[in-house]
Amino acid sequence: MFTYEGANALELAGLVGKIAQTDGDYDTAIRALKLRRCSFTTDPMPCIYGLSLALIVQGGKRILLGDEVFDYAAGQTLITTVDMPVVAYITRASATEPFLGMLLALDARVIAQLSAELEFATPLQDSATRGMSQVQLDEGLCDALTRLVRLLEEPSLVSSLAPLIEQEIVIRLLNGGHGPSLRRLVAAGSPSQQIAKVVTWLKQHYTEDLAMNDLAALAHMSPSTFRQHFRALVGMSPLQYVKNLRLLDARQLMLNERLDAGSAAIRVGYESASQFSREYSRLFGEPPNRDVKKMREATSRKHEK
Known part of the structure; x- marks a missing residue:
């Protein structure tokens, strides 16, 4: 069983830390990908999460959505399918082991296209469920996200390879624990x-x-x-x-x-x-x-x- 630790965690943290060397939010050459580094815990901050995949690479965070509390740590992914007003704050970070995170914006049109092309083992239930889901990172998705960040070291290949890796990520999301939420979002008339x-x-x-x-x-x-x-x-x-x-x-x-x-x-x-x-x-x-x-x-x- 895959666990996010050891070599997997060290490699991804090293790649993100190499780019995000000081505290702050970082845009990257991959338009959909943003990175963050913070060396201290933060106060609760109201904000809006859009359609995206978030991964904590290192550290911990808490998100409040209405009366619900989402605590997630390194190796856990969070999908938001619609714009959500939330309150978020970093709960685990220090100068020696800063919070490191990555955010990948998702495209509903790409999700709809790939969802229509794929075959799924279980039918989709016709109901609205929470537009925010939290799932442990699996080996395939970890590998794809690592390759996406590593691609930033080869600027000349970003425009041709990044869209392919982003499609792979969406396919893996549709076939994993986040799949039902994403499929409901794009199911016609749902x-x-x-x-x-x-x-x-x-x-x-x-x-x-x-x-x-x-x-x-x-x-x-x-x-x-x-x-x-x-x-x-x-x-x-x-x-x-x-x-x-x-x-x-x-x-x-x-x-x-x-x-x-x-x-x-x-x-x-x-x-x-x-x-x-x-x-x-x-x-x-x-x-x-x-x-x-x-x-x-x-x-x-x-x-x-």
């Missing part, structure tokens, strides 16, 4: 696919006034069935999902465009500044102005080092 379409629409229209009946109609479901499937896939109600999107966007507007809290609230669709402040504090742990000030100060200290 509840997961219908909810995923609504999630995509919400990302573009979350600042607008939204009626539950209209969202349900978009998914071709009754309001009660829509709420049930939405919560099953996303881990929270449609209202809470929209609220999180608005608050995350407002935070970025205050940080990047230096908007005040009232202006940011209006921009993302809030009519009440006091309601915005209450819900912001509930999600981020601080009132808007205090939270943004702390983040700017933390960024300044990081740049001074």
